[in-house]
Amino acid sequence: MTDVLRVGVAGLGTVGASVVRLLQRQAEALTARTGRRIFVAAVSARDAAKERGVDLSGAAFVDDPAALAASSDIDLFVELVGGAEGAALASVESALRSGKSVVTANKALLAAHGATLAALAEEKHVALAFEASVAGGIPIVKTLREGLAGNSIERVYGVLNGTCNYILSRMELEQLSFDQCLKEAQRLGYAEADPTFDIGGFDTAHKLSILTSLAFGTRIAPEAVDVEGIERVTLADIDAAAELGFRIKLLGVAQRTAQGIEQRVHPTMVRKTTAIAQVMGVTNAVTIDADAVHELTLVGPGAGGDATASAVVADIADIAKGIRSAPFGLPSASLRKLERTPVQRHEGGYYIRLSVPDVPGAFAAIATRMAERRISLESIMQHGRGGVSRRTGEGPVGVILITHATTEQLVREALDAIYADGTIAEQAQVIRIERE
C-alpha cells in the first residue's frame, strides 16, 4: 500500500460536493486513522464550470466518467452519477476492470447489477462498497456485513424512504390528506415532481433488496420484492390505527419463513411502543432481529448531502486501510438464489377497514365469512359513519377489524366471499400488521 490514495469522484451533485468537502475537512483525521493521505485527484461532472462551493483547484476534470474510472491517475473511484445503466454502470465496470476499488451510493445500480459487479470486484480483489446506498448516514451495511457476523438473522425491516415517512407523519400530526402532504413534501423538496418512485414503494424495494442480500446471504433480487405504495392510505386509517395503539409506516421487510425469504414493501401497522413507530419525518430506521443479538435498531438521517457523504467517506476510509470484505458479505458465488415467496402465504395479523351498510345482519354476514376461514378477531371497532367522520350520521358504518395471525390467502378469500355476498359496496382497506 502506498502512502497516498488518489480518489476520483464522478458526479458532483449535492452528495458529490459534500464528499469532496468532507474529504478536505477531515483530511488530517483521515490520514491519522488510515495512515494514508486521501485526496480528490480528479472529478467528472456534466458542467465543469458550475459553482459548487467546494475547492476543486487540485483536481483534474475529466468529461467522461468511464474515462475517469479507467484513468491511472486515480486509485479509487466514487460513483455518484446515478441511474441503473448508462454512465454509472459503464464507469463502475470500467473502474473494477482496471483493478480499482469502487464506492457508490447507487441503489438502483446495485439492485440491477449488484451480483455481477460484486463478482467482478472479487475477481479483481478490489472493494465494491455501498454504505451510502441504503438509509443514508446509518451504517446499516457495515452492521449487517461485519457487526452481526456471529448471528443468524431472522428479519430485517425498516423505514427506508424519507418521503413516505414524512407524508405519513404529517398526515397524522397535522390531520391532513395524503394529497395535501404530498404537495407539501414536493414544495419542501422532499418529494420529486413525479413522486411515483418514492410513494409507490420502489425506492424502498431497491434498498430492501440490498439489505436482504446482506442479511440472508442471497443473490440480490429486487424483482422478488412484493411492492405496495402509500397512495391508498387515508387519514381514516391513520386515525383508526392511532386509536388502536398503532402507527402506519411504509416498511421494507425481509424475513426468513418456512416458505423461504419473504421480501415485501407495504404500508404497515406497527405498535406505537416500538422503536420503529417513533421514527417521524424524513428520518430512517432499520431494525434487525437475530438469534444472538435479539433486536437491534439504528435510527438516523436517510438522505441529505452530508449524511450520505458521511457513509461514502467511511467506505473510502475502510478501503484506504486495506479492508476488503466481499461486497455482500459472502463470496458472490456462494450467495443463494432467492425465489419470490408468494405473498398469499404471508402470515400475520391484519387491519381491515370495511364500509358496512347500516342494516341488520350485515355485520353478522361478514363475521361468518371470517369465521368460516378460521380467522379470529383480536378487536372490532366501529369507526363512525362514513369511515371518517362521526359527525355526518349518514352512509355506511366504518368497521375496523384487527385479526389475529392468519394468512393473506385466507383474508383474500374471506373478502372475496364478502364481496360476492354483496354485503359491502366498496373495496376493503387491508393493511398488514408487523409483529414486534
Next chain:
Amino acid sequence: MTDVLRVGVAGLGTVGASVVRLLQRQAEALTARTGRRIFVAAVSARDAAKERGVDLSGAAFVDDPAALAASSDIDLFVELVGGAEGAALASVESALRSGKSVVTANKALLAAHGATLAALAEEKHVALAFEASVAGGIPIVKTLREGLAGNSIERVYGVLNGTCNYILSRMELEQLSFDQCLKEAQRLGYAEADPTFDIGGFDTAHKLSILTSLAFGTRIAPEAVDVEGIERVTLADIDAAAELGFRIKLLGVAQRTAQGIEQRVHPTMVRKTTAIAQVMGVTNAVTIDADAVHELTLVGPGAGGDATASAVVADIADIAKGIRSAPFGLPSASLRKLERTPVQRHEGGYYIRLSVPDVPGAFAAIATRMAERRISLESIMQHGRGGVSRRTGEGPVGVILITHATTEQLVREALDAIYADGTIAEQAQVIRIERE
C-alpha cells in the same frame, strides 16, 4: 494468513459459554465470510469439570489464563476473565506480547489500562478489539471507529447501564420507590447483591470513557468523568418530569465544549419525544451528534450472554479477515491527553426541586436569588405539598423550577444563597437537562 484461526477463550461464564456456542453454530457461515476455519482450540476457566451446556471436547484445557494466552496452540486470545488487574491484565499482556490479537469484553481493564494495551497491540501489529465492552450487542465501537470516519463528533451520549434503566423505568411505570425497584432488580438478577458499581454510575463511567476516546481521539481517562448515581432520584422527581414532558435517565455524556471534552454520568432529564427517552428496561442506547451525519441512534441489548457474545464473535471475524484498525481509531501515540473539565463550567438547563415553606415571601426570596445570577426560568410548577402528595395538605410546598441554559456554577451559587437565607430547610434536588 493461514486458512485456520485457532481461538483460545479464557473465562467460561455466561458470555464465554455463549462465545463457544456461537462459534460452533455459525462455523460454516463464518468460514464463508472470512475465508478461514475458526474454532476454539483451547479454553481456560476456574473449574474444568463444570457443566456449561457447550461441547468443549475439541478444546484443550489450560489452567492458567496467561499460559493459554502465551500458548503457540492458539492464534487469537479472547479474554472474558473480568477485572481490571490480575489474571485479566496478565493474560491480555501475555497474548499481545506473544504477537496474538486479543478480543475482550472487559471495560474495567480498558478503562484502567486501555492506552498502554493499545500501544502494545500497535507495536506488535496485532488487534485489540473490544466491541463487547460497551453496550453489549450494539456495534457502537465499530460505528465510532469506522462508520463515522468522515465526521467530527460533537457529542456522544447514551443509556449504558441496564440495571439503572430498569430501575428508573420501573419506578415510572409501576409508581414504586427506588428501594422497591432495586430489590426487584436484584431478585431478577439485573442487579448485584452490592449494586454500588451499577447504581452509583461507575459502570457507565467506564463505558463512557471508552466511547469518549473513540469519538474524540483522546487517551482514555475514566478519572476525568464526573460521576453521580441514581440513588437520590425519587418518584416525586420522576412524576414531575413526566408532567413537564421529560423522562429521567442515567446518561453517560461526552461532549466537545469550549473548555474541552466534558465527560459526565448523572441522572438526566431528557425530552420524552427523543429516541433515548423511549429506551425502557434493560435496553441500552447510544446517540451520536456529528457534523456530517447529524444524529444517529443505536438501540439494542446492553447485556446478556448471547448479545455480548455476538459482539465478541464480530470482533473475531474482523480479525480473521485481517482487519487491523488502531484499537482507539487513531494510533495511540497521537491520542490527545484529556483533562477533566470542571463540572461547575457545565452549561445547560436545570431541573430544581425545592421544599418551600408555605409562608408569604418564601418563593419571592428564591426567585430573587436566581434573578441575581441571571438564571432565567422556563417554567415553575408547584408540585403538591410535601413534594410528593397533594393529599396531606401539610408541610412545605414542592416547587419545581426548570431553568433556561445557565452554568452549574451559577446554580450552585444561587442555591448556596438560598440555603444561607434559611428560606428552605432541605437540600434541593438538582437534575441536569440534556438538550436534544
